[in-house]
Amino acid sequence: xxxxxxxxxxxxxxxxxxxxxxxxxxxxxxxxxxxxxxxxxxxxxxxxxxxxxxxxxxxxxxxxxxxxxxxxxxxxxxxxxxxxxxxxxxxxxxxxxxxxxxxxxxxxxxxxxxxxxxxxxxxxxxxxxxxxxxxx
Amino acid sequence: xxxxxxxxxxxxxxxxxxxxxxxxxxxxxxxxxxxxxxxxxxxxxxxxxxxxxxxxx
Numbered sequence: 414x415x416x417x418x419x420x421x422x423x424x425x426x427x428x429x430x431x432x433x434x435x436x437x438x439x440x441x442x443x444x445x446x447x448x449x450x451x452x453x454x455x456x457x458x459x460x461x462x463x464x465x466x467x468x469x470x471x472x473x474x475x476x477x478x479x480x481x482x483x484x485x486x487x488x489x490x491x492x493x494x495x496x497x498x499x500x501x502x503x504x505x506x507x508x509x510x511x512x513x514x515x516x517x518x519x520x521x522x523x524x525x526x527x528x529x530x531x532x533x534x535x536x537x538x539x540x541x542x543x544x545x546x547x548x549x
Numbered sequence: 550x551x552x553x554x555x556x557x558x559x560x561x562x563x564x565x566x567x568x569x570x571x572x573x574x575x576x577x578x579x580x581x582x583x584x585x586x587x588x589x590x591x592x593x594x595x596x597x598x599x600x601x602x603x604x605x606x
Contacts, residue, residue: 435575435577435578435581436578436581436582437575437578437579437581437582439582439585439586448586448589448590451590452589452590452592455590455591455592505586509582515574518574521574521576521579522579525576525579525580525583526583526586526587528580529580529583529584529587530583530587533584533587533591533593
């Protein structure tokens with residue numbers, strides 16, 4: 414009975430120690446660089462989220478879903494923005510998984526981000542859900 | 550005694566918890582990390598370390 418109780422205590426301790434480490438590493442130089450680039454780009458992307466030209470996909474990326482909502486002259490620039498943003502997002506998910514010693518977590522990091530981006534998108538933005546675009 | 554089995558079950562569950570926590574994807578920690586980065590990228594928090602560009606909602 415006493416050993417059981419000790420075992421129990423040990424486990425509670427070990428579990429809480431593991432719990433205390435419940436933060437993912439997101440402050441490596443590679444991750445910080447991507448975060449900075451994405452933040453700087455957001456000012457340019459935000460109007461296109463609002464107009465519905467660009468939406469948030471279910472796989473944690475962005476997509477030019479309605480090119481007609483962008484004036485012809487700007488269309489190419491917006492396409493480039495979307496491509497750069499997706500490059501950074503892919504790098505972000507990959508680097509977070511790697512920085513935490515589990516490259517195989519990339520897909521799960523991506524799906525966690527996808528849910529959070531969509532959840533926190535502003536009203537009026539388009540998000541992908543069940544293969545369809547929905548206006549929040 | 551009736552308590553022994555339940556203590557053993559709890560003990561086993563906790564032991565399993567000890568082993569699994571570091572193997573499986575830490576979903577809660579990942580959500581927290583995602584929220585921190587989203588705050589920063591979308592500039593949703595006024596107290597973030599990044600200087601605002603003079604925009605106040």
